[in-house]
Amino acid sequence: MVMSIDEPLWNININSNNDEFDIEEMAFGLPPINDEAKQIVDRLIKEEMELILQESSQNNLNNLLKGYLQQFDANNQLLTNTNYQSSLASKHEKDVAQNVTLEKLDFNRYSNFPVDEAKTEADVNGVTDQLRVVMEYANSAVINAELMDKFKQESWQKYIESFQGYKQRLEKEVEKAQRELEELNKRKRERTNHANSMTSPLIEKRDELFNKNVALLAELKKLSSNSSIKM
Numbered sequence: 534m535v536m537s538i539d540e541p542l543w544n545i546n547i548n549s550n551n552d553e554f555d556i557e558e559m560a561f562g563l564p565p566i567n568d569e570a571k572q573i574v575d576r577l578i579k580e581e582m583e584l585i586l587q588e589s590s591q592n593n594l595n596n597l598l599k600g601y602l603q604q605f606d607a608n609n610q611l612l613t614n615t616n617y618q619s620s621l622a623s624k625h626e627k628d629v630a631q632n633v634t635l636e637k638l639d640f641n642r643y644s645n646f647p648v649d650e651a652k653t654e655a656d657v658n659g660v661t662d663q664l665r666v667v668m669e670y671a672n673s674a675v676i677n678a679e680l681m682d683k684f685k686q687e688s689w690q691k692y693i694e695s696f697q698g699y700k701q702r703l704e705k706e707v708e709k710a711q712r713e714l715e716e717l718n719k720r721k722r723e724r725t726n727h728a729n730s731m732t733s734p735l736i737e738k739r740d741e742l743f744n745k746n747v748a749l750l751a752e753l754k755k756l757s758s759n760s761s762i763k764m
Contacts, residue, residue, distance in 0.1 A: 627633075681688055
């Protein structure tokens with residue numbers, strides 16, 4: 534079957550030495566691409582594949598993919614070809630073989646890089662490490678945002694379930710507090726009733742003695758009046 538350039542890359546199986554490599558499985562090891570960047574990536578892949586087809590002698594994508602590893606030998610080394618010989622990798626390989634010292638980086642060319650001429654190599658390494666950490670945090674934030682967008686419904690459900698758990702615990706605490714309050718009021722009523730049962734006879738006895746004292750005073754007044762009249 535002839536593959537079209539417009540066909541998604543992950544639907545193409547690369548066949549080399551009778552071994553099939555499923556790009557879809559290999560793609561899981563790559564960093565995720567968000568929806569906004571996917572269209573740009575697909576366009577760049579399409580343009581690159583069209584350019585490769587134009588530069589190659591193959592007339593279709595299948596033949597190109599079948600022979601794409603022919604530029605490598607059994608030891609996985611690049612064979613001699615004009616593209617490699619003129620590449621920066623070839624120049625670097627020759628410089629290493631001839632013990633040519635590499636030129637130092639000119640940081641003045643990087644105006645946006647926060648390094649000035651007075652900085653030492655250690656300072657530059659420190660700034661580089663700091664930028665690397667910032668990039669890692671930024672990449673993690675992007676991944677978290679993508680995961681949140683992909684699993685937002687499940688995430689919100691989990692989030693709501695966590696509040697449901699808090700609600701249930703609060704309801705149990707309220708029920709416990711109500712039971713304790715009812716128990717406290719019950720003990721209070723029992724103590725009040727016990728106190729009333731203890732004080733009621735005393736109150737009745739006091740009232741009885743008070744009435745007797747009133748009657749006694751009345752009799753004493755009568756006796757006192759009668760004694761005064763007789764005298």
